[in-house]
Amino acid sequence: MSERLLELARLADGSFVATFADDQPPAVVTRWADIRRLRARHRLNDHWATGDREAFIAEHGHPFDDWWASLSPAAQEALKADPRGPIPPGIAVELKRSLRHEPGRDGLRVEGSFFTELVRDYISSKVG
Numbered sequence: 001m002s003e004r005l006l007e008l009a010r011l012a013d014g015s016f017v018a019t020f021a022d023d024q025p026p027a028v029v030t031r032w033a034d035i036r037r038l039r040a041r042h043r044l045n046d047h048w049a050t051g052d053r054e055a056f057i058a059e060h061g062h063p064f065d066d067w068w069a070s071l072s073p074a075a076q077e078a079l080k081a082d083p084r085g086p087i088p089p090g091i092a093v094e095l096k097r098s099l100r101h102e103p104g105r106d107g108l109r110v111e112g113s114f115f116t117e118l119v120r121d122y123i124s125s126k127v128g
Helices: 032-042 052-060 063-069 071-082 089-099 117-126
Strands: 004-010 015-019 027-029 047-048
Touching: 004 032, 004 117, 015 032, 027 032, 032 047, 032 063, 047 052, 047 071, 063 089, 071 089
Parallel strands: 004 047
Antiparallel strands: 004 015, 015 027
């Protein structure tokens, strides 16, 4: 079985498009919610042209920004206190609720009692 891909690329005019089916025109994407919606609707995995993911993040923010903003200040501080450590027990329920509707395709997920490496890197970037 081959992996189905959501092809994401930047056009010459600076806009970003996602190609998801040979019989459909590419869709313009302007935010992470657009990408998540296409990903979920068509059950696809991302494939970015070289450097385009970084350019999209520079223009539209990180895919974890909305999740981070949804956390309480206390949860944010607890995570920043040890960004690479296990999930603090005092905020486990809040984190579970915050991840309930996240499909994890961006890497926003928990493996055991730790976040994935991508999430730990993101939380580490928030320290300081």
